[in-house]
Every structure is written in structure tokens, then in C-alpha cells.
Amino acid sequence: MIPQPTSDSAISTIIGIALMLIISAGVSIFFFRKSKSFDEWLIGHGDLGPIVTGLALTATWMSGWAIYGNAGLAYTYGWSGSWLIGVTNLMGLSLCVVLGYRMRRYAALGAKTVPEVVRLRFNSKFLQAIVGIVMILLLIVYSVGQYKAMASVWKLTTGMDWLLSLIFTALICGIYLALGGYTGTQFSLAIQGLIFMIVGWIFGIGSIIWAGGPDKVAEAIEKSTFVRPGGVDTGIQLNNYIAPISPAFAGNDWIGVTAAMLMFLLMATGFPHNIARFLGIRKITKREYSILMLIVILNCLTPLMIGVMGFVARAVWGSELMKIAPVYGDAAATLVSMAMGGPIGGAAFSMAVFSAAISTLAGMVMVMATNITRDIINNAIPNISAKKLLLISRILIIPIMVIPLWWTYTSPPPVLSEFMAGSAVAQAGIFFFVVAVSMYWKRATKMGALCTIIYGMIVALLHPSVYGKYVYPFNHWGIWALTLMLGCGVIYFITSLLTKPLPEERLKELFS
Amino acid sequence: MNAIIILILLSLCFISVPIIAANIGGWASYFGIFIVCVIWCILLLILRIEKWEEI
Numbered sequence: 001m002i003p004q005p006t007s008d009s010a011i012s013t014i015i016g017i018a019l020m021l022i023i024s025a026g027v028s029i030f031f032f033r034k035s036k037s038f039d040e041w042l043i044g045h046g047d048l049g050p051i052v053t054g055l056a057l058t059a060t061w062m063s064g065w066a067i068y069g070n071a072g073l074a075y076t077y078g079w080s081g082s083w084l085i086g087v088t089n090l091m092g093l094s095l096c097v098v099l100g101y102r103m104r105r106y107a108a109l110g111a112k113t114v115p116e117v118v119r120l121r122f123n124s125k126f127l128q129a130i131v132g133i134v135m136i137l138l139l140i141v142y143s144v145g146q147y148k149a150m151a152s153v154w155k156l157t158t159g160m161d162w163l164l165s166l167i168f169t170a171l172i173c174g175i176y177l178a179l180g181g182y183t184g185t186q187f188s189l190a191i192q193g194l195i196f197m198i199v200g201w202i203f204g205i206g207s208i209i210w211a212g213g214p215d216k217v218a219e220a221i222e223k224s225t226f227v228r229p230g231g232v233d234t235g236i237q238l239n240n241y242i243a244p245i246s247p248a249f250a251g252n253d254w255i256g257v258t259a260a261m262l263m264f265l266l267m268a269t270g271f272p273h274n275i276a277r278f279l280g281i282r283k284i285t286k287r288e289y290s291i292l293m294l295i296v297i298l299n300c301l302t303p304l305m306i307g308v309m310g311f312v313a314r315a316v317w318g319s320e321l322m323k324i325a326p327v328y329g330d331a332a333a334t335l336v337s338m339a340m341g342g343p344i345g346g347a348a349f350s351m352a353v354f355s356a357a358i359s360t361l362a363g364m365v366m367v368m369a370t371n372i373t374r375d376i377i378n379n380a381i382p383n384i385s386a387k388k389l390l391l392i393s394r395i396l397i398i399p400i401m402v403i404p405l406w407w408t409y410t411s412p413p414p415v416l417s418e419f420m421a422g423s424a425v426a427q428a429g430i431f432f433f434v435v436a437v438s439m440y441w442k443r444a445t446k447m448g449a450l451c452t453i454i455y456g457m458i459v460a461l462l463h464p465s466v467y468g469k470y471v472y473p474f475n476h477w478g479i480w481a482l483t484l485m486l487g488c489g490v491i492y493f494i495t496s497l498l499t500k501p502l503p504e505e506r507l508k509e510l511f512s
Numbered sequence: 513m514n515a516i517i518i519l520i521l522l523s524l525c526f527i528s529v530p531i532i533a534a535n536i537g538g539w540a541s542y543f544g545i546f547i548v549c550v551i552w553c554i555l556l557l558i559l560r561i562e563k564w565e566e567i
Contacts, residue, residue: 082542088529090549098560218538241533241541257530265526286561293557297550304546 002317003338005159009346013157016347017354020195021172024188024358048280050288052190054295056359057277058302059193061093061268063142063360064149066303067196068353069417071333074310075321076229076415078221078238080251083260084417085307090300091261092268097296099269101289102439103278105510111279114272114367114435115375121438121510122446123502125379132375134430134453135272136400138460139364141423143404146361148412152327153353156334157346162326163409169354170405173361174397186280189363192355197299199352203337203345204305207312210340220315227319229328229414247476248464250421256478262485263421267428269436273363309333326412361401369396422463425481429488430456437492442507448496455491459484518559525552 003009048056066086073081106117115135119128150169155162211217226236226245236243242251250256268274284292313321313332316339321329337349373393378384413419433452438444459480461467468474474483501507525548532548533541 079537079542082533082545087542087545088549090546091526091552094549094553094556098556214539221538239537241530241537254530254534257533261526261529286564289560290557293553297553300549301546304542307542 002320003335003346005157006343009338009343010158010160012343012347013154013350016351017154020192020351020355021358023191025175027187027191047282048186049282050284050292051295052186053277053281054292055191055193055299056186056189057097057193057274058093058197058296058299059189059356059359060273060277060363061089061096061271061360062193062196062299062303062356063420064146064353064357065417065420067200067306067356068149068153068333069145069330069415069420070303070306071310071313071336072328072330072415073417074307075314075329075332076310077226077243077245077249077251078224078311078314079241080238080243080245080249081310082241082307083251083257084421086264086303088261088264089268089303090297092264092266093296093300094293095265096268096274097293099436099439100275100278101281103275104281104283106439107279109510113279113370113374114276114431115371117439118435118449119375121444122449123506124446127446127449128375129379130450130453131434132371134457135371136368137457138423138427138430139273139368140400140404140407142420142427143361143364143401144407144413145416145420146357146364147405147408148330148416149353149357151408152330153334153350156327156331157338157350166405166409169357170401173358173365174401186277189359192359193299195355196352197302199348199355200302200305203333203340203349203352204302204308206340207309207336210336211312211315217311217315221311224314224319227322229322229325231319231323233319247478248469249418250477250481252476253478255476255482259425259478259481259485260421263425263428263481265428266432266485267424270428270431271424272427272431272435273360273367275431275435276363276367306333309336312336326414328414330416365397365400368400369393372396419465422460422465425463425484426456426460429459429485432485433488433492441496442511443496443501444492445496445499445501447499448492448494451495452488452492456484456488459487515559515562518555518562522552522555522559525549525555 070085073085106120109120111117111120115128115131118131119125147166147169151165154160154165208214208217222239224238226234226238226243236245242253242257245252250260310332313336321331324331334349338346370393373389378389430453434449438449462471462474462480464475464477464480468480474480528548529545532544536544
């Protein structure tokens with residue numbers, strides 16, 4: 001029987017989430033007292049070690065998509081949902097660990113934000129502002145997913161109204177972010193990363209046992225068919241790693257699969273809130289570097305564990321959840337946790353979802369707020385006082401959180417992870433080249449970076465759910481995503497080779 | 513290990529993922545792909561440590 005919210009589940013969830021937030025807020029307040037300047041608030045003291053950085057990195061990487069939406073993907077699409085679940089997510093995050101470490105070099109040169117790295121690299125304040133604006137636009141879309149994850153789990157476990165659930169989650173995020181700043185965020189992120197790793201693994205493994213073993217689950221998935229949100233059965237089998245559901249679905253064919261793999265490979269490095277984790281890391285040894293990589297390996301298995309809960313839900317309840325609006329299959333993991341562990345199980349899983357979603361949202365809001373103050377306002381008014389910048393950053397957190405909140409309230413995406421993948425492709429295509437490759441490739445030019453951004457943003461509008469549905473062949477997700485990501489690469493390299501790089505003396509400062 | 517050999521092995525890991533998914537299926541593919549990713553990660557780590565100063 002599908003579990004229903006009760007007063008016990010509501011109380012347990014409130015206690016569980018409150019506990020996680022009290023620990024996070026405590027850490028934030030501690031660092032709020034230590035942050036004496038705007039720069040410290042932004043980047044801390046550049047003394048964070050491999051364990052904190054590793055856990056914080058996995059926390060910003062794994063959002064509501066991974067810890068909540070993955071179960072929805074497995075439930076809705078069966079094995080063909082595995083590609084957006086991120087079975088290959090470790091490839092991308094380990095690449096980010098290798099490439100992102102060079103951020104330290106730019107932090108030493110004075111960079112406090114990712115757009116500042118771009119300014120230093122290309123000696124262009126204009127490019128810094130453009131990168132800041134584009135990041136804000138793409139991250140707002142990505143924030144919508146975090147709200148849906150947190151508000152859904154709150155609604156499912158407490159039975160509270162959708163709008164109130166959304167407002168509640170937004171208030172919590174805003175308070176602890178305004179208090180803690182970067183270092184506070186980094187430590188809170190580390191704690192949250194640890195919480196969702198433990199909870200995710202326990203529920204992933206436990207749910208298979210609860211459902212009667214892996215063979216029984218696999219057998220049920222073999223017999224399952226694709227049911228649309230609303231409950232219409234299409235009869236399309238879900239027994240393979242591709243399923244011809246719709247060209248707009250990533251697992252529709254091998255072109256879509258290739259695009260999803262490429263997206264996961266590039267997006268961890270392309271996500272500004274991810275690569276920004278390396279701005280505060282201290283110099284580490286080879287042994288410490290291996291520890292950082294080990295943490296990444298362990299936590300990258302967590303999204304797969306959440307996917308397992310979706311397969312289990314499908315095996316136990318069939319397609320019943322596809323009739324429950326507005327959450328549909330995304331409810332799978334929360335309901336499995338409640339069915340397995342009662343109110344305590346629901347509360348523990350809610351803690352994990354809040355940990356994942358809040359950590360990513362916090363990382364993104366931080367990037368967006370500082371993009372406006374540091375990369376746009378401070379760029380235009382160089383003499384503005386640090387005190388004013390800090391105040392503006394904290395005030396800006398409010399509108400930055402309200403815009404995606406309104407979006408989630410008025411039109412929540414039916415399958416969370418599919419929606420978020422749209423923004424992820426654009427971030428992967430644009431910032432992997434403009435930020436990460438540029439840190440290593442001397443020949444990269446300002447014009448190359450600018451053309452890549454313009455191209456990426458234009459093609460982003462051709463997403464199958466936006467204008468792509470009117471423009472063949474962009475109604476196909478795989479073709480759209482490959483056109484965006486590979487196109488960004490082609491534009492970046494060709495334009496850079498055709499234009500003049502920075503003077504050799506300047507490049508020596510950055511690359512020596 | 514030579515950097516070029518590592519890069520070839522990394523490419524093989526990437527290419528093997530859809531092959532595993534198409535030819536094995538079920539749980540074996542689901543967690544098998546992750547094992548391939550762990551191998552990829554170890555190869556990257558070796559490459560990173562070998563090129564410590566350059567990266």
C-alpha cells in the first residue's frame with residue numbers, strides 16, 4: 001500500500017530536517033563571526049583541506065536531481081532512465097577534480113569568483129560581466145529543480161500545502177546562506193554531503209532487500225511499460241537501456257545516450273558552483289589528492305542508490321504514482337523510505353533530500369549573488385566600499401531565491417531531472433570550454449570565449465521543450481544537446497585560433 | 513605509465529559504457545558501468561599524479 005502522510009510522519013520530518021539545519025546553521029553562524037571582510041565572506045581563507053573540499057564538491061554536484069529526481073527517472077523510464085540518473089557521473093566529477101585544481105592559481109592572483117577567473121585569464125572586465133549574467137540565467141533554471149525536490153518531500157511527508165512547502169524551504173536556505181558566506185557554506189556542504197551519502201546508501205541497499213531481492217525487482221522492470229504523467233499507458237517496454245518514448249527523452253536512442261554521457265562528462269567542470277569549490281582549497285599533497293578522489297568515488301555511487309529506490313517503487317507499486325500530480329514518479333524515493341522505515345524512515349530520507357537540494361541551492365545562490373555584486377556592480381563602480389558590497393550580496397539573496405520559487409509554484413516540472421538536464425547541457429557546453437579549458441590552453445582568446453557563450457545561449461533556446469519543438473531536428477534531445485556542446489567546442493577552438501591571444505608576458509604570469 | 517596509453521585507456525572506458533548497456537542489461541549493466549567509471553577515475557588519478565607539476 002502506498003504510504004500516506006500522518007501526524008507522526010510530519011513531526012518526524014520536521015525534527016529530522018530541523019536537526020540537519022541546526023547543525024548547518026551552527027556552522028554558518030560560527031563562520032559568520034569569523035568573516036570580517038567581503039573577501040573573506042566570499043572565499044574564506046584558502047585553507048580548506050581535501051576531505052572538506054571533497055565532500056563539499058560532491059554536495060554541490062549532487063542536487064535535488066540526484067538525491068530525489070533519480071528515483072523519479074528510474075520509476076518513470078526503467079533502465080532507460082539510467083543515463084540521466086548519471087550512471088557515468090563519476091567520469092565527469094573526477095575530471096572536474098583534475099581540471100578544477102588549477103583554480104588555486106587564479107585564487108592566488110586575486111580571483112574570488114569564477115567570472116573573476118575569466119577576467120584574469122582574458123584580461124577583460126566585459127567578459128567577466130557577460131559570464132556573470134549568463135551564469136545567473138542558467139542557474140535560475142537549475143534552482144527550480146531544488147525547490148521542487150525540497151517542497152515535494154515536505155508535502156509528501158507532512159501533507160502541507162504546496163505553496164507553504166515552497167516558502168518554508170526558501171526561508172531556510174536564505175537564512176543560513178546570508179549568515180555563513182563561502183567558508184560557512186563549504187563546511188555546511190561537507191556535512192550535508194556526508195549525510196546524504198550515508199542515508200542514500202542505507203536506503204538504496206535496504207530497499208532492494210525490502211522489495212524481495214534484485215532479481216524480483218529486475219523481473220518487474222522487464223514487464224513494465226511507459227506510463228505518461230497522468231496515467232496513460234503507452235505500452236512501450238522499459239526492459240532496455242533505450243526506450244523509444246519520445247525524441248525529447250535522453251534515453252530514446254543511442255544519440256540521446258551519447259549526448260547524456262557527454263553532458264555528464266563536461267557538466268561537473270562546467271557548473272560554476274562546482275568548480276568554485278576549488279577557490280578555497282589549500283595546496284595539497286599527492287596523498288591528500290588521492291583521498292579527495294576516494295571521497296568523490298564513494299559519493300558518486302549515491303545517485304545510483306537513489307535510482308535503485310525508483311526501480312524498487314516501480315516493482316512494488318506498479319505505475320500508480322504516475323497518477324499523483326504534481327509530483328508523479330518523483331515521489332518514489334520518499335514513499336519507499338516511508339514504507340520501509342515508517343515516519344523515521346521518511347524523516348531520514350527528507351534530511352538527505354534537504355541536504356542535497358539546500359547544499360546545491362546555497363552554492364548556486366552564492367554564485368549568483370556574488371556575480372551581481374563582484375562581477376557586475378563592482379566592475380561598474382570600482383570604488384564602492386567592501387561593506388556595501390557585502391550588504392548588497394546579502395540583500396540580493398532574496399530576489400535570487402524568489403524568482404525560481406515563483407516558477408516552481410506556477411509550473412512545476414513533471415519529471416524533475418529531465419527539466420534540470422536542459423540547463424545542465426548549456427552550462428556544460430559553455431563553461432567547460434570558457435572556464436576550464438581556458439585555464440590550460442594558452443591559445444584561447446577573449447573572442448573565442450565570447451562567441452562560445454553567444455552560440456551556447458542561442459542553441460539553449462532551441463531546447464526541445466522551448467523552441468526546439470518547432471525547429472527540426474532540435475525536437476530531438478540528443479541532437480540538440482550534441483549540437484550545443486560539440487558546437488561550443490568547435491566555435492571556441494576555431495574562433496580562438498583565428499583571433500589574437502593575450503601578449504606573451506601576460507600569459508607567462510598565468511601559465512608559468 | 514605513458515600519458516598517451518592512459519588517454520587511450522580512458523577513451524576505451526568511455527566507449528565501453530554503451531556497449532555494456534546494450535549487450536548485458538539489467539543490474540549487471542547498471543553497476544557494471546559504475547565499475548568502468550571507477551577504472552576511469554583511477555586512470556585519471558594516475559595521469560594527474562604523473563603530471564603533478566604541469567597540472
